[in-house]
Amino acid sequence: MDITELRDRILNQDRRALARAITLVESGRSDHREQAAALLDALRPAGRQAIRIGLSGTPGVGKSTFIESFGMFLTAQGMRVAVLAVDPSSARSGGSILGDKTRMERLSRDKHAFIRPSPSQTHLGGVARRTREAVALCEAANFDVVLIETVGVGQSETVVSEMSDLFLLLLAPAGGDELQGVKRGIMEMADLILVNKADGDLKATATRTCADYSGALRLLRKRPQDPEGFPKAMTVSAIEENGLDEAWAQMCELTSWRRAQGQWDSRRAAQARHWFIEELRQTVLAQLETPKALQEINGLAADVAENKLSPSAAADRVLKALHIPQA
């Protein structure tokens, strides 16, 4: 299938073409990279935009169940939903352990939904580019909502937040002391905190946890991208499908306000600039990770550690051997 045909099929919402295109952007082969770039360029003029929703939550908070319930809720409203995952840890297992489709059986059978298992990658940098490109493909294929899930390993929340219009933090009901387990940096990224499992025996705890987080959010500095009352915390029950309508209403309110204020566009522009610079940085740093570079570096590391050679002199030798210019 040539690029023009692939483009047309994606614009016509062909799911198999979309899946194929995502495989293309995930490939590391240089001919594939060139084809992927040509495809993305060909799709850009369509100018389609989805709401990109980043979602983070540690294992055990019911993330898969939430994505399934929330996804079904959205498709029931007539929307088309794509689910992507950023999982740097999957480099080890070669993909999600259970497989995303197995985790979300109902949603994977919904013809208005598209679920893409996380690719196996070694570098978070590579994961970021491939996921951004997969998001762009889903937007071109006319999805209304793209959910980008992260397992919350290392820097992955930051990466996902930098490619999302909205960032949701899914939490489990917990005692007051455990509240501090959420890093301040992650809290500060959240537009909406959803305390899941507000059902059965955990309902009262969920309500109390939600109140704790509401209090914690009020202590954070006001952000320019928020109207009055945001970010906020709410309870949901993914399993009983409760609170999803209210959560979605909040997301819509926030989205409308940001669009009206120009915050939506300026955020997307800032994100694009961020990824431009980040990609440049990652590529120049990759010069130090080639087999030849690692050989040079490892060959001098012992002398540096034993103070037989200064760090600067050693760096100088490596840079000369790699023909990297020094300012």
Add this chain to the structure above:
Amino acid sequence: MDITELRDRILNQDRRALARAITLVESGRSDHREQAAALLDALRPAGRQAIRIGLSGTPGVGKSTFIESFGMFLTAQGMRVAVLAVDPSSARSGGSILGDKTRMERLSRDKHAFIRPSPSQTHLGGVARRTREAVALCEAANFDVVLIETVGVGQSETVVSEMSDLFLLLLAPAGGDELQGVKRGIMEMADLILVNKADGDLKATATRTCADYSGALRLLRKRPQDPEGFPKAMTVSAIEENGLDEAWAQMCELTSWRRAQGQWDSRRAAQARHWFIEELRQTVLAQLETPKALQEINGLAADVAENKLSPSAAADRVLKALHIPQA
């Protein structure tokens, strides 16, 4: 003066030669860089080591007074003391505002002390290399203690801690709430917290503040480089010159323990490796900061922000224009 003569004079503890050599390592000129590298190589075989003490403290804690009193205390014991400063903010003022020698008048007249005002630099990366090299020169000039002071702007504590054998955090007496003003990351670097101004009206507050920090330190994870009871907090009065002997005794105890355990050497080895890699990273990243690179990047930034060009495609064009290979 040629490099051999400069080397000999430095080894003979000639202060003017030392000052001249530091000027050489601070220079950005490529011929000066080469001479500096040759000089450092020529001095290395002497294998002299000082105790490198990093010192951080926010403005107003009495850092200059402390360095003066502590420096005078050390020279009174027969030791030779060098004081260097890492001040990335001085790029604006072209050096410390008042000048380090004015700040420490008594110590600057002491013939066993050497004070070097902070150079004006734009990059923290550059400051780090120049300071490390100045430390190496002071060691070759047979100083027993090298104090490396930081004003605590941005990442400068981390930089100083990575080139120090011991890291001191100087704090002012304060109410309980203000304790949280010290970032956890900075606390975790400290080997010794000194609560200054334990004199006059502030004595009781200083004692209480010290107890608060002792408690906070006990909550931190035990570090392999510490014997029982470290890191610890103590009170000092720089102005009354109280507690300096006890603080020095603690530094000696910690130093002896680390030497005996092999922690001293392994830390220096790890630091050397760190600076080797860091210098490589800074140099390859500097490829993106040349006038040509900035012109290329700025020329495409608007198209990227307006989504006329993808971040990846823009990065690709910049890298091609700069002849930087892509993996």
